[in-house]
Amino acid sequence: MRTSSATSRRRVALASLTVLSIAAATGCAATREATPAALSSAGAARTSCDESGNSQGITATTIKLGSFTPLTGPVADPGTSGLAGLQYAIDEANAAGGIDGHQVELVVEDDQYDASVALQAARRLNESDEVFAFAGGIGTPNFVGVLPYIKENAIPAVGPYAPSNQVGVMENPDVFMIWPNFIDEFDVAVSWMMENEPVESISLVQQVGDVGDDALAGIEKALDGTGVDLTTIQTVEPTTTDFSAIAQALRNADTEMVMFIAGPVVVGQVIQAMAQIGYTPRLLGQSDMTDESWLSEFGGIGEGMIVATKVAPFGSEDPLVQQFVDEWTASEGSAPSMWNAAGYTQGLVTLEALRTAPALTRDCFEYALETMSGFETGLIPPVSFSFDSRQGTNAVGVAKIEDSKVVQVAPFQLVSGE
Structure with a gap:
């Protein structure tokens, strides 16, 4: 049975995350109609929220949340694993009594990692299922495709794993981001590589x-x-299945290092195709390759790969990381994956905002997020938003794959985003 021990975990700083503050993201003010609880003047922090505002999805006993994420298609494994972590957090909260007497219900749509499918999924969740807010979700192009709809309808969206520079900015004021974007992720990882293990040629x-x-x-x-x-730059589609031509082109370029930004399965299959023709350059990729399912399938051929990290590696000796791993394993019967941890973190932030909202309205829920400061999940740096920032964390670490395991080589560091 799940306990409320996660509460104590959220109250203590993760020792390995030596982040004292989170850099605030800045942007233009949102261009939507003001409400009674809106900012009194440009850039001024508000002190109240609209307690009689939109509260769809709320009944006397339930809070209905929605999530659209890939359950089929090229990113199905991250999507389903992230969803499992999100549901775990919700189940944990419900078992402990719910939110002010409300049980939390999660309605899920498969967006297939496709922007047009994601838009229709979001419409169904908001207009047919009448969910209170969007929580979690995995994938960038699918989520970015829904941004205009979210903004038009002022739907709160918490923690999507969609590291685009269009997310976590005030141009999309209803989206509260807890993951660094890909610009910052690759800036940190490549800068570390050039300072510590430099190369002279890169594909x-x-x-x-x-x-x-x-x-x-x-x-x-x-x-x-x-x-x-x-x-050289070789482009791929998420649905690409034959990588022989790409591998040969990379072999012809014969650079010291090949970097990757693509779906994790695509990355693994490109590395396999290169190995089959005897090309084994050094490797660098995004944080997706720290997931245990990827490591179990491709870790052997990915040996030595430099990867960015956004979630604390499970190999950490920090007791809070091990507490999460032990509790998940005891409950679910197997060790968690990085995507499980990502979904769990998304859930914790969402639930904390529900707990602290002055009222269960969308405006008060966003107010609770805006006033969230130093919230501890135990797996990522402390989460802090503000009235002019939607980037809750902005810190990236660096690791290497060694013996099919993630070994941290540089701690989380703040990114200015400038």
């Missing part, structure tokens, strides 16, 4: 769209002034 395997564009911007930022440029 990039880049997913088409915002995901790849953001990562490319981060790589170029890190390489600025080093005298090293990308030798």
Whole structure:
């Protein structure tokens, strides 16, 4: 049976996350109609919320949340694993009595990692299921495709794992982000590599769209002034299945390092295709490759890969990390994955805002998020938002894959985002 021990875990700082404050993201003011609880003047912090405002999805006994995430398609494993973590957090809260006497219900839609499907899923959740807010979700292009709808309808959305530079900014004021974007992620990882294990030639395997564009911007930022440029860029689609031509093109370029920004399965299959033709360069990739399911399938050929980290590695000796791993394992019968931890963290932040909201209205829920400061989940740096910031954390670590395990080589560090 799950207990409320997670509460104590959230009250103590994770020792390995030596982050004293979270850099505030800035942006333009939202262009939506003011409410009675709106800011009294541009940039001024409000002191109340609309307690009689929109409270759809709330009954006397339940709070209905919605989540759209990939359950099928090329990112099905991260989506289903993240959902399991989110549901775990909700089940834990319900077992402890719920939120002020309300049990939390989660309605889920499969968005197939497709923007158009995600938009229809979000419409159903908001208009047919009448959910109170969106919680969690995995995937960038699918979530970014829903941003205009979220803004138009002022739907609170908490913690989507969608590291685009369009998320976590005031242009989308209803979305509260807890993950650094791909620009910052690759800036930190590549900068560490160039300072500690430099190379003179680099190729990039880049997913088409915002995901790849953001990562490319981060790589170029890190390489600025080093005298090293990308030798070649090979683009892939999330649905690509034959990687032989890409592997051969990378072999022909013959660079010291190949970097990756693509779906985790695609990354693993490209590495396999390179190995099959005898090309084994050094490797660098995004945080997706710290997930245990990826490591079990591709960790052997990914040996030595440099990866960014957003969730504390489970190999950490920190007792709070081990507490989460032990409790999950005891409850679920197997060790958690990185995506389980990501979903669990999304759930903890959502639930904390529900607990602290002055009233169960959408405006008061967002007010609770805006006033969240130093909230401890135990798996990521402390979460802090403000009235002019939607970036709850902005810290990235660096690790390497050694013996199919994630070994942290640089602690989480704040990113300015500038």
